[in-house]
Amino acid sequence: MRSHLRAWAPRSLALLSTAVFAATPPSASVRMSLSGPFERLAALHAPMERRTVIVGHPIRVAVGLKVGQPAVRVTARQPFEAKVGVVVIKALSGEIWTARRVAGAPARTEFVVALRSFRPSERSSALSLAGQWRQRGYQAGVVATGIRMGIVPRLSRESATGKARVVLLHDNRCLLAHAGRFKNEAAAADCVQALISAGQSPWIQERIAAPQGGIVALIGPDGRERSRGEHITFSSRGPLRVLDMPGDDTRPRRFQNGREYQGAIHARFDRTGQLAVVNEIELEAYLRGVIPAEIPTSDPDAAIRALAVAARSETLSKMSRGHAGQPFDLCADSHCQAYSGLAQQCRATNMGVDATRGEVVARAGGLVEAVYCDTCGGRTESIENVWSTDANPSLVATEDRPGRGPFLSLPPTEDLVTRWLHSNPPAFCRDGATGQNPMYRWTVEMSGPTLDAAVNAAYNVGRVRALEPLERGLSGRIKLLRVVGEKGQVLIQKEGPIRKALGNLRSALFVVEARPGPDGTSRSWRFHGAGWGHGVGLCQTGARAAARAGFGYREILAHYFRGTTVARAYL
Ligand SMILES: [Zn+2]
Ligand SMILES: [Zn+2]
Numbered sequence: 001m002r003s004h005l006r007a008w009a010p011r012s013l014a015l016l017s018t019a020v021f022a023a024t025p026p027s028a029s030v031r032m033s034l035s036g037p038f039e040r041l042a043a044l045h046a047p048m049e050r051r052t053v054i055v056g057h058p059i060r061v062a063v064g065l066k067v068g069q070p071a072v073r074v075t076a077r078q079p080f081e082a083k084v085g086v087v088v089i090k091a092l093s094g095e096i097w098t099a100r101r102v103a104g105a106p107a108r109t110e111f112v113v114a115l116r117s118f119r120p121s122e123r124s125s126a127l128s129l130a131g132q133w134r135q136r137g138y139q140a141g142v143v144a145t146g147i148r149m150g151i152v153p154r155l156s157r158e159s160a161t162g163k164a165r166v167v168l169l170h171d172n173r174c175l176l177a178h179a180g181r182f183k184n185e186a187a188a189a190d191c192v193q194a195l196i197s198a199g200q201s202p203w204i205q206e207r208i209a210a211p212q213g214g215i216v217a218l219i220g221p222d223g224r225e226r227s228r229g230e231h232i233t234f235s236s237r238g239p240l241r242v243l244d245m246p247g248d249d250t251r252p253r254r255f256q257n258g259r260e261y262q263g264a265i266h267a268r269f270d271r272t273g274q275l276a277v278v279n280e281i282e283l284e285a286y287l288r289g290v291i292p293a294e295i296p297t298s299d300p301d302a303a304i305r306a307l308a309v310a311a312r313s314e315t316l317s318k319m320s321r322g323h324a325g326q327p328f329d330l331c332a333d334s335h336c337q338a339y340s341g342l343a344q345q346c347r348a349t350n351m352g353v354d355a356t357r358g359e360v361v362a363r364a365g366g367l368v369e370a371v372y373c374d375t376c377g378g379r380t381e382s383i384e385n386v387w388s389t390d391a392n393p394s395l396v397a398t399e400d401r402p403g404r405g406p407f408l409s410l411p412p413t414e415d416l417v418t419r420w421l422h423s424n425p426p427a428f429c430r431d432g433a434t435g436q437n438p439m440y441r442w443t444v445e446m447s448g449p450t451l452d453a454a455v456n457a458a459y460n461v462g463r464v465r466a467l468e469p470l471e472r473g474l475s476g477r478i479k480l481l482r483v484v485g486e487k488g489q490v491l492i493q494k495e496g497p498i499r500k501a502l503g504n505l506r507s508a509l510f511v512v513e514a515r516p517g518p519d520g521t522s523r524s525w526r527f528h529g530a531g532w533g534h535g536v537g538l539c540q541t542g543a544r545a546a547a548r549a550g551f552g553y554r555e556i557l558a559h560y561f562r563g564t565t566v567a568r569a570y571l
Helices: 005-006 027-033 037-043 120-135 157-161 185-197 284-296 301-319 347-355 416-423 448-456 494-499 541-548 554-562
Strands: 052-055 062-070 071-076 079-086 089-090 097-105 107-119 141-147 149-150 165-169 174-182 203-210 213-219 225-229 230-234 240-242 259-261 264-269 275-282 359-363 443-447 464-473 478-485 489-493 510-516 523-527 565-570
Touching: 037 052, 037 062, 062 071, 062 284, 071 079, 071 264, 079 225, 089 565, 097 230, 097 275, 107 120, 107 185, 120 141, 120 174, 141 203, 141 225, 165 301, 174 185, 174 203, 185 203, 185 489, 213 264, 213 275, 230 240, 240 264, 275 284, 284 301, 284 347, 301 347, 301 359, 301 541, 301 554, 416 510, 416 523, 443 448, 448 464, 448 478, 464 510, 478 494, 489 494, 541 554, 554 565
Parallel strands: 052 149
Antiparallel strands: 062 275, 071 097, 071 240, 079 089, 079 230, 097 213, 107 174, 107 203, 141 174, 149 165, 213 225, 230 264, 240 259, 264 275, 359 565, 443 523, 464 478, 478 489, 510 523
């Protein structure tokens, strides 16, 4: 890791800038697309040629605080207002106003079994692949996904008039050649099984075929309805308090009267046709609420800054994708990034965010999707082994200790993985604050019936007889698992589905032993594993240890995100 120091000594940060795609775009289109989060999310459903959005200063992000609600209650310590369509209604400080669902319809979703993704310019190749699968009897075709997202990197008069320089931040537009579009997931899963057996690596992409909608009513503090519309927005000069937020395990009392958030609070329809509570907030203010929810506020400055830069990059990446048909970019728990509004903010983490304002992880002038997880277990994993996505030279398997580059060219054998998991080798993430990090090496015992129930919740294979890892990634994480049951067998691909099928294991980096049960016939299972989370990118516990050992935040980021530098996306 020290070796990165020399490669890497920028005095001042370059502005992320290689891909200026519209230096003088038609002003009308810029004005239209200096978009807020909801316009941006709508672009995800537009035809391919309209999938370009430009976000202006300040960048605003939409965070889903809660979904599935019949009503949302909001108050504030200062006057606030509620907007329903064009109607604006003033509220006094301390009043509790309610957005109540009157009627709502869920989104219609479909499950696309994707075969391969193509660039927008490769339409003919995509169509030709789909044609081949149609000849084999599949209902194959091509669908468009993703958006191209640019930003106006500095606040200026030009950005208001639509003449600003625009920097391309992300272009994940692609055409998916698929083997079929299905109304339900089980049918898509059957198609996936058939394709895996035919040697393919398909994945399921869920899409919104028709968006959700409904009517929501605004109820005053006296219980009378004041207005109704398709959605309601609460705003104020100061923070808004959302009532009835779920308690926090460690501090349940503190949040029983709700949580405070900067920015606007929206009541909008979620994909099930119930209400979602969405916090629309400036990106930098959002990050102040993420870092203390993700890591201990006592972490060293370098670890806090490294996470702030990674989280900013990750947020900007997620802004170009949306959250599976929901009316927000990211959810507020660890699925995307934990976020607790103003509740846990403190000086140290706010300073870490402010000191890195606008900084992102970059490679060749482009944004890197700087993912992170709690504990890698000693080795991080290459991204394509974990998710259905292309390989990324910055997200490659790495040993989580100093001075090691990418370490293996071939996945380890079962024997090597077994020995490695039963040992306790040195790594940044091995040591926690007080002794060994319990997530570094772990053992989970599972009874036969417990495992059977977990597996059969998604795969109807009957009592499980064997779990056979068929392919592993470079860190040892299982990529392909065969589950043999009394009624049949199933192949499970990628770490997320594997962990879920086995009762939400901490990671897919494990070996498993079958053990005879007490009655001699039923079995139990013992998993020896390492790490917590997907294992790609930055290891949070490792970054903490590296910071304690004296590494700076840029060194830490350069260690976990290979070949990258820190650049400024905006000022
Ligand atoms: Zn999420
Ligand atoms: Zn680690």
